[in-house]
Amino acid sequence: MRKPITVFLDQNHWIYLAQSYWGSPHKPCHKEVADDLYNYILNGEARFPLNLLHLIEHTRNDSSKRRTRLAEVYERFSQSWFFTAWNDLISLEIERAVFKIFAPEIVFKPLEVVGRGYLFGINPKVGEGWPALPSNLAIEFLKNITAQPGHLYKLLTFPNEDGRNRQKTYIKNLNDRNAKAVEDLRAIRHSYPIEMHRRAQYAGYTCDFQESINKALMKVGKVFDDFIALGVGGLSKFWQSVPSLDVDCEMTIYRDRQWSRKIASNDVGDIQYLVSAVPYCKAVVVERFWAHAIEQTRLANKYGVAVFTDIRELANWLVTRKTSRS
Numbered sequence: 001m002r003k004p005i006t007v008f009l010d011q012n013h014w015i016y017l018a019q020s021y022w023g024s025p026h027k028p029c030h031k032e033v034a035d036d037l038y039n040y041i042l043n044g045e046a047r048f049p050l051n052l053l054h055l056i057e058h059t060r061n062d063s064s065k066r067r068t069r070l071a072e073v074y075e076r077f078s079q080s081w082f083f084t085a086w087n088d089l090i091s092l093e094i095e096r097a098v099f100k101i102f103a104p105e106i107v108f109k110p111l112e113v114v115g116r117g118y119l120f121g122i123n124p125k126v127g128e129g130w131p132a133l134p135s136n137l138a139i140e141f142l143k144n145i146t147a148q149p150g151h152l153y154k155l156l157t158f159p160n161e162d163g164r165n166r167q168k169t170y171i172k173n174l175n176d177r178n179a180k181a182v183e184d185l186r187a188i189r190h191s192y193p194i195e196m197h198r199r200a201q202y203a204g205y206t207c208d209f210q211e212s213i214n215k216a217l218m219k220v221g222k223v224f225d226d227f228i229a230l231g232v233g234g235l236s237k238f239w240q241s242v243p244s245l246d247v248d249c250e251m252t253i254y255r256d257r258q259w260s261r262k263i264a265s266n267d268v269g270d271i272q273y274l275v276s277a278v279p280y281c282k283a284v285v286v287e288r289f290w291a292h293a294i295e296q297t298r299l300a301n302k303y304g305v306a307v308f309t310d311i312r313e314l315a316n317w318l319v320t321r322k323t324s325r326s
Contacts, residue, residue, distance in 0.1 A: 008277035049081035071156035082121035098216035117147030175265040243279035
């Protein structure tokens with residue numbers, strides 16, 4: 001039996017899926033799309049994992065009825081599959097990239113990017129402040145519990161209006177600050193060519209991820225000076241071989257260099273979705289701006305991901321893909 005293909009839907013397209021599921025399709029062509037897509041899930045042919053950011057976006061909706069309806073669709077269609085936390089993914093990707101350069105004889109298995117239960121999508125560091133979870137064994141036990149049917153729905157429908165409002169305010173303020181910071185930074189970079197912009201991104205990664213780089217280097221008997229000695233060309237190739245940061249870099253540059261477009265407050269979050277989705281999914285359904293970005297930067301071709309802007313397009317592609325394989 002073939003492994004299910006992994007499909008990413010951005011938040012808006014999850015909402016459109018929910019509207020189809022509940023009999024109020026966003027478009028006429030969406031009337032039966034929920035049933036069509038669910039059949040692929042039931043047959044084990046497709047998997048629709050969630051990102052922790054989906055859950056955060058879910059809580060920002062002020063309508064409890066819409067939140068409850070979307071929660072049921074999340075539960076039903078995701079089957080509690082989640083993308084791993086980005087911080088965890090980056091560390092693994094960096095380690096593999098370091099080994100590829102300094103110990104190429106070592107062969108790795110494919111990364112486990114998708115797993116069951118919403119705790120799979122949370123960095124373990126989040127659990128350090130939980131007094132009820134004193135050990136890794138307890139955390140693993142809780143992960144197994146939360147992967148069971150119904151637990152995601154219970155989490156998303158648990159009454160916590162004060163906490164939801166606080167989080168909503170915090171996320172809005174954070175997004176606004178991020179958008180302003182990006183506007184300020186790209187104003188500085190406006191006069192520089194795109195390659196300088198790209199090198200600035202790589203320099204930032206080299207600084208921000210030194211801890212992960214050093215841990216990986218120690219395993220192959222190297223030090224940070226050996227890494228820096230790769231030079232501009234070598235470091236560029238290195239960061240291009242770290243999939244999620246490669247996507248982060250190219251999406252950031254594409255967005256920032258659309259000079260006539262104002263940075264949107266949710267742009268940073270949108271890119272955080274894509275860093276896991278583009279390299280590790282077979283199909284993504286996103287807004288037109290990001291679909292165009294993925295195609296124009298050639299990331300779609302590099303990672304072999306099909307890009308759509310409508311869930312009906314996705315459903316039609318799945319039919320074509322299944323027919324071509326039979």
